[in-house]
Amino acid sequence: MPGFPLEPGATIGILGGGQLGRMLTVAATELGFDIAVLTPRENAPDARVAAYAITAAYTDEAALRELADLCDVVTFEFENVPADALEFLAGLGCPIAPGPKALASTQDRVAEKTFLNALGIETVAFAQVDGPDDIGPALERLGAPALLKTRREGYDGKGQRWISTAAEGAAAFAELGGKPAILEARAEFVREVSIIAARGHGEQLAFYPVGENRHADGILKTTVAPAPEWERVQDRAEAIAAAILEDLDYVGVLGVELFELADGRLLVNEIAPRVHNTGHWTQDGAVCDQFEQHIRAVAGWPLGATQPLVAIEMENLLGQEVETWPDIAADPYARLHLYGKGEARPGRKMGHVNRLRPLPD
Amino acid sequence: MPGFPLEPGATIGILGGGQLGRMLTVAATELGFDIAVLTPRENAPDARVAAYAITAAYTDEAALRELADLCDVVTFEFENVPADALEFLAGLGCPIAPGPKALASTQDRVAEKTFLNALGIETVAFAQVDGPDDIGPALERLGAPALLKTRREGYDGKGQRWISTAAEGAAAFAELGGKPAILEARAEFVREVSIIAARGHGEQLAFYPVGENRHADGILKTTVAPAPEWERVQDRAEAIAAAILEDLDYVGVLGVELFELADGRLLVNEIAPRVHNTGHWTQDGAVCDQFEQHIRAVAGWPLGATQPLVAIEMENLLGQEVETWPDIAADPYARLHLYGKGEARPGRKMGHVNRLRPLPD
Numbered sequence: 001m002p003g004f005p006l007e008p009g010a011t012i013g014i015l016g017g018g019q020l021g022r023m024l025t026v027a028a029t030e031l032g033f034d035i036a037v038l039t040p041r042e043n044a045p046d047a048r049v050a051a052y053a054i055t056a057a058y059t060d061e062a063a064l065r066e067l068a069d070l071c072d073v074v075t076f077e078f079e080n081v082p083a084d085a086l087e088f089l090a091g092l093g094c095p096i097a098p099g100p101k102a103l104a105s106t107q108d109r110v111a112e113k114t115f116l117n118a119l120g121i122e123t124v125a126f127a128q129v130d131g132p133d134d135i136g137p138a139l140e141r142l143g144a145p146a147l148l149k150t151r152r153e154g155y156d157g158k159g160q161r162w163i164s165t166a167a168e169g170a171a172a173f174a175e176l177g178g179k180p181a182i183l184e185a186r187a188e189f190v191r192e193v194s195i196i197a198a199r200g201h202g203e204q205l206a207f208y209p210v211g212e213n214r215h216a217d218g219i220l221k222t223t224v225a226p227a228p229e230w231e232r233v234q235d236r237a238e239a240i241a242a243a244i245l246e247d248l249d250y251v252g253v254l255g256v257e258l259f260e261l262a263d264g265r266l267l268v269n270e271i272a273p274r275v276h277n278t279g280h281w282t283q284d285g286a287v288c289d290q291f292e293q294h295i296r297a298v299a300g301w302p303l304g305a306t307q308p309l310v311a312i313e314m315e316n317l318l319g320q321e322v323e324t325w326p327d328i329a330a331d332p333y334a335r336l337h338l339y340g341k342g343e344a345r346p347g348r349k350m351g352h353v354n355r356l357r358p359l360p361d
Numbered sequence: 362m363p364g365f366p367l368e369p370g371a372t373i374g375i376l377g378g379g380q381l382g383r384m385l386t387v388a389a390t391e392l393g394f395d396i397a398v399l400t401p402r403e404n405a406p407d408a409r410v411a412a413y414a415i416t417a418a419y420t421d422e423a424a425l426r427e428l429a430d431l432c433d434v435v436t437f438e439f440e441n442v443p444a445d446a447l448e449f450l451a452g453l454g455c456p457i458a459p460g461p462k463a464l465a466s467t468q469d470r471v472a473e474k475t476f477l478n479a480l481g482i483e484t485v486a487f488a489q490v491d492g493p494d495d496i497g498p499a500l501e502r503l504g505a506p507a508l509l510k511t512r513r514e515g516y517d518g519k520g521q522r523w524i525s526t527a528a529e530g531a532a533a534f535a536e537l538g539g540k541p542a543i544l545e546a547r548a549e550f551v552r553e554v555s556i557i558a559a560r561g562h563g564e565q566l567a568f569y570p571v572g573e574n575r576h577a578d579g580i581l582k583t584t585v586a587p588a589p590e591w592e593r594v595q596d597r598a599e600a601i602a603a604a605i606l607e608d609l610d611y612v613g614v615l616g617v618e619l620f621e622l623a624d625g626r627l628l629v630n631e632i633a634p635r636v637h638n639t640g641h642w643t644q645d646g647a648v649c650d651q652f653e654q655h656i657r658a659v660a661g662w663p664l665g666a667t668q669p670l671v672a673i674e675m676e677n678l679l680g681q682e683v684e685t686w687p688d689i690a691a692d693p694y695a696r697l698h699l700y701g702k703g704e705a706r707p708g709r710k711m712g713h714v715n716r717l718r719p720l721p722d
Binding site: 005007008009022023025026029030031032033034048049050051284287288296301302303304305309310322325326329330332333335336337338339340342351356 | 366368369383386387391394411648657664666671686690691696
């Protein structure tokens with residue numbers, strides 16, 4: 001097992017299968033690394049461009065051994081990989097970044113908010129919902145409407161329902177599979193912003209300018225970065241990200257979604273221990289993009305420059321919106337990124353476009 | 362066989378095996394294409410990241426059939442692929458870009474200069490050398506010293522010798538294998554510049570700002586782009602490139618190396634029917650880099666913007682210079698690109714670094 005920094009030619013493993021793994025693979029390729037992807041999906045977007053592809057369940061021990069043998073470090077493209085898989089890899093002596101603590105603090109929405117509040121970071125008020133009987137008292141305390149979410153595994157608006165009454169809550173709880181849940185108070189925010197941050201070996205920190213995000217049906221639709229009036233929130237967003245990164249002894253890129261309230265407060269909505277959709281603008285807007293930044297961090301390299309060169313309006317191409325690619329391709333200042341996915345199911349992230357704009361003064 | 366523009370998900374073939382193929386693969390991946398590489402080299406830099414890799418001689422007919430079956434268009438990463446291979450692919454009905462005429466006009470140094478001069482484009486004076494007896498009279502006419510080169514297959518200073526006498530010429534001719542050669546007059550140039558140009562379907566043209574190049578031992582060492590005082594030569598460089606692209610009914614990216622003389626004239630030194638080392642700066646300096654531009658062109662897409670966002674000093678990392686990667690990685694404004702090659706033989710292109718600089722006024 002070589003030490004860090006990893007030398008070019010080393011192999012980095014990704015528990016992957018999607019577009020984030022694909023864009024990490026591209027970034028690693030440019031730095032001279034090989035990528036090995038482990039994914040249960042056949043012909044996955046990242047596996048098609050990785051030097052090594054292992055098609056198996058994340059918990060397949062033979063596959064994990066093969067990955068550990070190939071790789072000098074292993075990372076992951078989303079926070080819902082089984083913690084058992086990382087523990088098994090760690091048990092084989094395989095370095096993992098970010099570490100298991102980051103995963104444990106973000107896989108469960110109650111654990112995440114508890115962790116954040118313990119650091120003195122504000123979130124919306126919330127209540128743990130183990131069964132339908134918990135919902136009435138929680139609604140009483142948090143106010144209606146409130147958002148019922150599964151504690152684990154939801155993303156892109158999946159696994160969540162707005163509820164206003166205990167009866168609605170009981171029905172929603174059943175619809176969501178009767179699994180452990182969380183009820184979140186509604187945030188009266190004026191906008192959603194996010195910060196992409198990174199921490200390297202040796203505690204080096206880097207922060208991109210915050211972006212402003214719009215969601216539709218629970219799915220990110222656009223990010224404008226740097227956000228309008230980004231300086232108003234930048235320092236506080238960085239302080240929040242830094243506290244999280246340092247407490248988790250984190251290595252890699254982290255995404256932090258924030259609600260900006262009318263009174264100026266910032267609440268953390270969600271953290272993602274990985275490259276993040278709201279950071280895709282960095283591919284065409286910043287000196288070193290979030291994907292290369294993550295690869296640099298997990299390889300033990302110094303971090304790259306986060307300076308913006310242009311402003312970007314990032315738009316996700318969801319489902320059949322990808323069919324507008326000819327119009328996007330015809331705009332020389334629209335930078336198109338497509339994920340090589342086959343079927344354009346409704347709401348599926350098929351690609352994104354970064355439209356170049358002049359930097360704000 | 363689908364028509365053009367190719368849809369995302371289509372497969373583009375590369376007769377490849379090196380770093381240019383690798384960087385083309387990365388660019389195609391971001392646009393949602395799959396790449397199929399045919400190369401005689403095992404574990405080649407591009408084959409490792411391509412969706413499909415065929416390891417066989419370029420002239421292996423079964424391999425070429427396999428490539429044609431996989432691909433919607435085939436391109437190449439260097440001009441020394443056998444013309445027979447392209448003809449065989451064309452005979453199978455496989456679209457090829459740039460076309461065979463581009464290859465025929467650039468594989469042979471005598472044919473290339475003859476082609477350029479016929480277009481009214483100046484080159485250094487030259488003489489065809491079929492045997493050692495041709496050298497004396499040629500030296501007489503061109504003046505000494507002059508540069509003896511093989512007509513075919515030289516690159517990076519390989520296959521060439523400066524000679525001052527007929528006896529030196531005869532020895533050099535033998536050293537170069539006794540192959541058909543060309544003798545080139547010495548150009549009294551004040552600097553070498555190059556222009557990267559592209560032509561798409563529908564005759565669309567695009568030009569990057571010229572770069573200024575320095576070579577050492579016949580190998581490109583640095584490119585500064587945009588070149589100092591680039592406006593002085595830009596219009597004429599574009600006119601030269603446009604004439605070449607149009608005459609060849611070219612589709613793809615073309616590199617044109619130019620000598621700028623003290624009297625202001627521009628002579629074409631060499632043209633390359635492909636992405637070019639002197640265009641690597643575009644990866645970190647221009648809106649759309651030359652690799653994506655080439656993929657767009659051969660896919661029949663509109664061309665991207667060539668506008669520079671920052672100035673770049675590109676430096677090739679030759680042989681053991683690649684071992685300086687930790688210093689480069691520690692500079693946040695140095696953009697490192699490594700090719701995933703194993704052995705750092707002297708003079709071998711192992712990677713390059715693009716250093717960001719403010720744009721000239």
